[in-house]
Amino acid sequence: GGDEFAWLVDHHMDHADVAKFGERCRSLLAKSFTYDGNVLNIYASIGVAFAPLDAGTDEDLLKAADLALYAAKEAGRDTLRCYEAELSRKSQYKHDMVNDLRKSIGSEDFFLVYQPQINFGDGDPTGFEALLRWNRPGYGLVMPLEFIPLLEETGLIVPLGAWVMERACRDAMTWPSHLTIAVNLSGIQIERSNVLSMIDGVLAKTGLAPARLEVELTESTIMKEIADVRPLLKALRDRGIRVALDDFGTGYSSLAYLSEFPFTKIKIDRSFITPICGADSTIARAIIRTITQLAHTLHLETTAEGIETLEQEEALNSMGCRHGQGYFYAKPISFEDTAIFLDAHKKAAVGREQSAPSAGRKKYAAA
Numbered sequence: 072g073g074d075e076f077a078w079l080v081d082h083h084m085d086h087a088d089v090a091k092f093g094e095r096c097r098s099l100l101a102k103s104f105t106y107d108g109n110v111l112n113i114y115a116s117i118g119v120a121f122a123p124l125d126a127g128t129d130e131d132l133l134k135a136a137d138l139a140l141y142a143a144k145e146a147g148r149d150t151l152r153c154y155e156a157e158l159s160r161k162s163q164y165k166h167d168m169v170n171d172l173r174k175s176i177g178s179e180d181f182f183l184v185y186q187p188q189i190n191f192g193d194g195d196p197t198g199f200e201a202l203l204r205w206n207r208p209g210y211g212l213v214m215p216l217e218f219i220p221l222l223e224e225t226g227l228i229v230p231l232g233a234w235v236m237e238r239a240c241r242d243a244m245t246w247p248s249h250l251t252i253a254v255n256l257s258g259i260q261i262e263r264s265n266v267l268s269m270i271d272g273v274l275a276k277t278g279l280a281p282a283r284l285e286v287e288l289t290e291s292t293i294m295k296e297i298a299d300v301r302p303l304l305k306a307l308r309d310r311g312i313r314v315a316l317d318d319f320g321t322g323y324s325s326l327a328y329l330s331e332f333p334f335t336k337i338k339i340d341r342s343f344i345t346p347i348c349g350a351d352s353t354i355a356r357a358i359i360r361t362i363t364q365l366a367h368t369l370h371l372e373t374t375a376e377g378i379e380t381l382e383q384e385e386a387l388n389s390m391g392c393r394h395g396q397g398y399f400y401a402k403p404i405s406f407e408d409t410a411i412f413l414d415a416h417k418k419a420a421v422g423r424e425q426s427a428p429s430a431g432r433k434k435y436a437a438a
């Protein structure tokens with residue numbers, strides 16, 4: 072069907088024979104040909120299953136070959152994979168997980184935690200980032216990297232992402248009005264739904280000022296959905312909504328779209344922050360300096376992700392980065408704990424003010 076076909080080979084073959092056979096098929100297909108003046112290439116992913124080793128019926132044999140094909144595609148396409156029992160287990164695991172995700176939509180199994188974002192200058196929080204968590208019935212807490220790809224694959228990220236936006240904006244309404252709320256947006260939401268009208272609806276419903284909302288998009292989302300992202304970002308900025316480029320440095324890192332798209336902030340990925348105080352910090356430091364200088368020229372804020380030590384904060388500040396987020400300040404906390412965090416922070420700030428009034432709360436007076 073479509074671009075797939077099955078080939079039944081009625082010979083005794085072992086794994087080595089099949090590998091050779093597959094290699095021949097692929098090299099024949101891979102020969103480029105010219106059509107209408109264009110040079111075209113075809114690549115094939117091949118999944119192989121053996122009878123009676125892997126399956127006892129024709130239906131099961133096709134199913135096993137299909138799982139192997141899926142594994143070949145996952146391994147980067149243009150390759151051959153043979154069926155293994157592990158593939159069935161994985162597929163079953165995924166199938167169960169998708170079922171459970173579906174059941175959890177609309178229930179309290181999903182909840183948000185919030186991680187504060189800090190201004191290095193005075194140490195004050197500027198806002199929080201909302202991060203999704205799933206309490207999978209029968210299993211316990213599951214982290215987003217495990218379930219967000221499945222939500223995206225199934226399209227469930229569309230209703231759930233709308234829920235995240237509303238919940239986060241509603242929660243933000245209880246914080247002091249200078250604090251922002253950052254919400255992660257998936258490319259699938261942009262591709263398969265009208266994100267702009269969803270956000271308009273949430274802002275109208277919750278009463279949150281647009282300037283308090285910050286939408287986070289990753290580089291790979293921007294690359295994949297480039298046609299839809301351009302007008303979306305413009306419309307968001309027209310409303311005064313802030314737009315952050317998340318995980319900067321991990322994707323394609325095209326500097327061109329830093330000036331092409333109307334971002335307000337770059338979030339420097341944790342992978343550059345972790346090494347800056349280690350033995351081999353030269354490259355990471357050079358990259359961070361370059362990013363902050365570029366951001367400064369383009370009038371963009373920079374936030375460093377994953378700060379875990381004071382040493383890292385000081386190094387980042389000396390390199391021109393002014394905001395950060397990480398376990399050093401706080402791990403993501405429950406909504407209830409955000410009030411406690413803000414209260415404790417306020418008391419600490421007042422304490423500092425009283426003990427050294429002339430110094431104010433400037434931590435980096437010379438910066």
Ligand code: C2E
Nearest residue numbers: 202203214215216235255256257377378379396397398399
């Ligand atoms: P992200 O948006 O880059 O979020 C930052 C991640 O880094 C969070 O992981 C956070 O817990 C973690 N982190 C923060 N500070 C530190 C630190 O000091 N050390 C270390 N080791 N880690 C730190 P989390 O919560 O597991 O989220 C992972 C990713 O899942 C997020 O990366 C984001 O891309 C995605 N995600 C989370 N919630 C949502 C959501 O509601 N919608 C969408 N589309 N994606 C989400």
Ligand code: MG
Nearest residue numbers: 200255287317
């Ligand atoms: Mg983020």
Ligand code: MG
Nearest residue numbers: 317318338376
């Ligand atoms: Mg990030």
